[in-house]
Amino acid sequence: ASLCPTAFSHLATFMDALKVKVLIIGPARCGKTRIANYLAEFEESPNFDVYNPTAGVRIQEFERTVKLNNGRTTKLQVELWDNSGDKKYENCWTAILRQAQGVVMVYDPTIRTQEKDIELWHKAFVQPLKLKDDQICIFAHHHEAVGSRTWQAPRSLDKFMFETTTLDSDDGSSTMRRAFDRFLGSVASAVSDKKSQDLEASLQVAER
Numbered sequence: 102a103s104l105c106p107t108a109f110s111h112l113a114t115f116m117d118a119l120k121v122k123v124l125i126i127g128p129a130r131c132g133k134t135r136i137a138n139y140l141a142e143f144e145e146s147p148n149f150d151v152y153n154p155t156a157g158v159r160i161q162e163f164e165r166t167v168k169l170n171n172g173r174t175t176k177l178q179v180e181l182w183d184n185s186g187d188k189k190y191e192n193c194w195t196a197i198l199r200q201a202q203g204v205v206m207v208y209d210p211t212i213r214t215q216e217k218d219i220e221l222w223h224k225a226f227v228q229p230l231k232l233k234d235d236q237i238c239i240f241a242h243h244h245e246a247v248g249s250r251t252w253q254a255p256r257s258l259d260k261f262m263f264e265t266t267t268l269d270s271d272d273g274s275s276t277m278r279r280a281f282d283r284f285l286g287s288v289a290s291a292v293s294d295k296k297s298q299d300l301e302a303s304l305q306v307a308e309r
Contacts, residue, residue: 121178131209132209137183158190160183175293219258
């Protein structure tokens with residue numbers, strides 16, 4: 102039997118390189134843009150003295166080789182969406198959230214109100230995406246070296262991958278990159294599994 106158009110489309114998509122859309126979200130002034138620049142290798146030495154709030158969203162694209170949950174490695178095309186924490190851009194969120202496959206939630210744990218803020222961001226924007234737990238991670242991000250200080254995730258979010266991060270030390274930067282690469286591996290695995298399931302379902306329909 103020949104493939105139906107839907108099955109052929111899923112097969113073509115499956116053969117393509119993996120591509121993921123990952124959002125970075127959180128309150129204003131918690132360091133999202135510097136994190137995005139560093140992870141995308143856009144700015145290796147961020148300027149901590151200048152604060153330029155993001156207007157709406159910035160999208161950075163890059164490739165990364167990641168390890169999937171089954172142990173295999175694969176090349177991944179990443180769209181990293183650095184989103185403003187300013188509520189005046191809320192009307193953009195429907196488009197921003199569409200087809201997101203991973204979310205990095207960022208907050209500054211030294212600012213007490215931001216822990217509550219990140220819980221509200223999760224409830225309002227992340228929860229409706231119905232992603233798997235390992236497609237979501239949290240960075241408790243410091244603008245200064247953290248030393249031996251570590252933080253715990255807010256209680257309502259403690260099922261997600263959690264990392265205390267900073268860009269103010271070589272160790273902190275390396276830890277952040279390794280954590281992000283592990284996270285990308287989990288996101289890529291979820292996307293790959295979904296593509297496989299869609300292809301299998303389409304082939305079963307074509308055989309009927």
